[in-house]
Amino acid sequence: MLLKETQSKLLPTLKKYFGYDSFRDQQQLIVESVLLKKDNLVIMPTGGGKSICFQLPALLFEGVTLVISPLIALMKDQVDGLNANGITADFYNSSQEKFEQDAIFDKVVNKEIKLLYVAPESLSFLENILNETYFSCIAIDEAHCISSWGHDFRPSYQQLGFLKKLLPNTPIIALTATADKATRKDILEQLNIPKAAQFLSSFDRKNIELEVRPANDRVLQIIKFIRKKPSEAGIIYCLSRKSTEQLAEKLMQNGINAKAYHAGLNFIERTKAQEDFIYDKTQVVCATIAFGMGIDKSNVRWVIHYNMPKNIEGYYQEIGRCGRDGLDAKALLFHSYSDVIQLRKFMSGASNEEVQVAKLERMKQFSEATTCRRKILLSYFGELLSENCGNCDVCKNPPQVFNGTIIAQKALSVITRLNENEAIGTVIDVLRGAHNAAILDKGYDKLKSHGVGKEISWRDWQQYIIQLINQGYCEIAFHKNNALRLTQFSKKVLFENATVSLTKAVDIKEQQILQKEPKVTKAKKDTLFERLRKLRHQIALEENIPAYLVFSDATLKEMERARPMSESDLLEISGVGQRKLEVYGDEFIAEIINFMGDKKKKHKKKDTNLITYELYKEGFSIDEIAEKRDLKSTTIFSHLAKLYSDGKAIDIYKFVSNEEVEKVRLAKNELENPQALKPYFEYFNGEIEYFKIRLALTIIDSNS
Known part of the structure; x- marks a missing residue:
């Protein structure tokens, strides 16, 4: 304990x-x-x-x-x-x-x-x-x-x-x-x-919408997709360095702020491409899979796979780089059989080639699936979802299904009789009653289930079993020579009469998709979220840090909803800690008050400063004023700084010494970014507190 x-x-x-x-x-x-x-x-x-x-x-x-x-x-x-x-x-x-x-x-x-x-x-x-x-x-x-x-x-x-x-x-x-x-x-x-x-933990990222499209006119589809999201950051993953550069160039030609990122760039070029994206200077990065690993940029709103990933783990990790703040995000995958061929070539001769090829096949099956894609993702990691997700392209445009319970029972029964030791090919051979050498050598022709599904073709059985895997009724054990194994859902089918829905087996062909010309959506100009986003961007530029390190999109959205106008209210917002309250709180509260309208803004700003001034003139200490007003002392000091700037009678040197003012004055001449408070705080190694830096700058600015 x-x-x-x-x-x-x-x-x-x-x-x-x-x-x-x-x-x-x-x-x-x-x-x-x-x-x-x-x-x-x-x-x-x-x-x-x-x-x-x-x-x-x-x-x-x-x-x-x-x-x-x-x-x-x-x-x-x-x-x-x-x-x-x-x-x-x-x-x-x-x-x-x-x-x-x-x-x-x-x-x-x-x-x-x-x-x-x-x-x-x-x-x-x-x-x-x-x-x-x-x-x-x-x-x-x-x-x-x-x-x-x-x-x-x-x-x-x-x-x-x-x-x-x-x-x-x-x-x-x-x-x-x-x-x-x-x-x-x-x-x-x-x-x-x-x-x-x-x-x-659950692998389910419910906020990410999943979609797979055939890889026809990929570039045109991507341009249309991005134009509908003009202010949203995204990543496009490509298979080769050349693809990243060609795609970035085409996007730039179409007015989209994009950059390429791959291992062929030198360290400085790679760092710049990555930092420009992190700092919101680049909207789109076209990258090989090395990009984005571990980067905590919370406001990536979408991920596109220009080429098919080599396995589901990689796909899952890459789409996980969008929507980290919990807000809605989109993952779009383009599926092409030529990608499968190319990836198989890459795997040729690898020490674990057999495992890599099996995982690639599973990725291909995901791309061609006619069942809920989230079910497939979660079942791959051993997490079974009983209901369809409703947030993938298959769920939104469901195919025609039929009752496939008997087909499922036959397949799972054979897997059971094979002691969960055989891969999909052998399972199908037993179902169809094959008498090839492998079946005869192992005595599988003597099994009670041998030939129980001979009326169904080999190709159709393959698709049905893939659908069962996709829905979590069985799984592939890659570390056991790709053997098919049962799951906790299997028992429900074999012994509890659970119904299994399957879709009719079809030839998988790439079909031309027709898309209507999307309307170009303009970013909303004057929402509170947009105002807070601009303020965040300005602070990020001043402090030379990524915008999401100030506050995440999710935190800004909650500010927009709750509209906190005091420090205690702002501290209630998820993502606002004590330090960020002290450093950024005043500016965000002021912006929220501004948004509430000119009259309210003027009244509120006048009120809050003058109330502090009246209490100060009555002789109350800073801590006493803060307690009376339910504010932090740092906010009271910011009021005094404003009052001093406005010419009010504030004995400001009671709170900051001449020596400290001189130190700040010297630092101001040396710092690259003398407008923000944080560089001063770091310059002094935290020895001069934020409120004193603010007061010293007020004195310096008033006397200049």
Whole structure:
């Protein structure tokens, strides 16, 4: 059991640093398990809140939490986000200068940071400090990279098993968004944490609409799609570097702000392409699959697959990069058989070629499916959905179905009699009563079910079984030579008379789709959301950080709905923590008040400043005024700054010294961005508080 003292800190810490009033799904259980120093494997969808599972415990541990992460860009994004929330974090990599690396070592030894991000390749450089004196926890992000069964295997991850031997008392938390059963087992074995607690969250991202289209006139379809979403950011995944460049060029020719991203660009070019997208300077990125891994850009509204992904894990991870804020998002996949042929060529000669080809076949089946696509996605990861999702193209335009219960019972019965040891081809041969060598050698011709489905063609049986897999009535065990296995739904069909709906088997052909010319939708000009979005963009430019690190789209939407006009109201908004309230609260409250109308705006602004002034003249202290007005003291100081600027009699030097004003004046001449408060705060290493910086700037501006 977690100590009561620690337990009582969880929700206040969550709100203060992350802005959330409550945990999602299994987050609290995972956080508590980490704090109890247990090993953990966390499978949670992209956007499900994996990072909080180790970032929050890091704030409560005495030492540093070491985070293993595969990409430098991923580390930088995570560290920027943590620093924006007031959490001390840094990253270490081989590209840094020696003095930078030495400074990071000092921060670890002196416990001046709570999290340190590092790539597995750089772990050897930390050997002098990699011990339990300094590190309290190890988080391994994108843990599927350790497994050859996984879709994104990286040999550098396979060395990580030494960590548990080196730091046996340090809890390890391995996290990934995409791991099937075989991959999960492999992760635990390779990390030497076989007894780790496993947390498997729902893979269902209900806010993402799924659609598959034939790959006819892809470019034209994409241009039409984007023109209907003129202010929404999106990613287009392509198979080759050449495709990314050609598509980006065509989009640019059609007035769409797009850039290409692939491994052929040099480091500076790749970094610029990625940062321009993160900072909302580029609307669309045409990229190979390397792009976006681990990037927490919450306002990506859509993902398009120009080419078919090589497996469902990759597809799921890539579409998960849109709609991370929980708002509506769209995933569009173009299906082409030529892509399948190309991908098979890429797989030829690979050490795990058989597994890769089987997973590609499963991806192809997903693309050609006539049943709810979300059911297929979830069943692939072992999560069974009983009802259709209603938010995919198949559900929105359902095909004609028939009662396929008897067909399903025959297929599942054969799988049972084969002891769940055979792949789809052998299952169909038994169903059809084949007498080939493989069937005779294994004695399958003697089975009671041999020939039970001989009236159905081999091709039709193939489609029916794929439909059963898609609906979760059976599954493919890729790590057991692609054998078909039963699921918990199978029993309902075999023994409980559950009805199974199938669609008639058809020839899968690419059909030309006819689309009406879409109306070009213009962004709404004067909604509160748009005003708050512009304010956020302005602040992001001033502070040189991505806009979503100020507040997410979901937080802005909630502000639009609730219209908070006081600090206590703003703090009720999900995503507004104590630090962001102090840094950005005034500006967002003012913008909301402005939106409420000119009369109300003038009355409100005059009222709030003058009320503070009257109380100040009566001799009340700042804390007393704040308490009387149910405001934070930082807001009262901002009122005094405004009153001082307006010529009111404020003894401003009671709150900020001459020496501090001079320090701010000198810093103003040195800083690249002297308009924002954050650069000053960082310049002074937090030694001069935000309210004093604000007051000093007010004095400087008034005297200039």
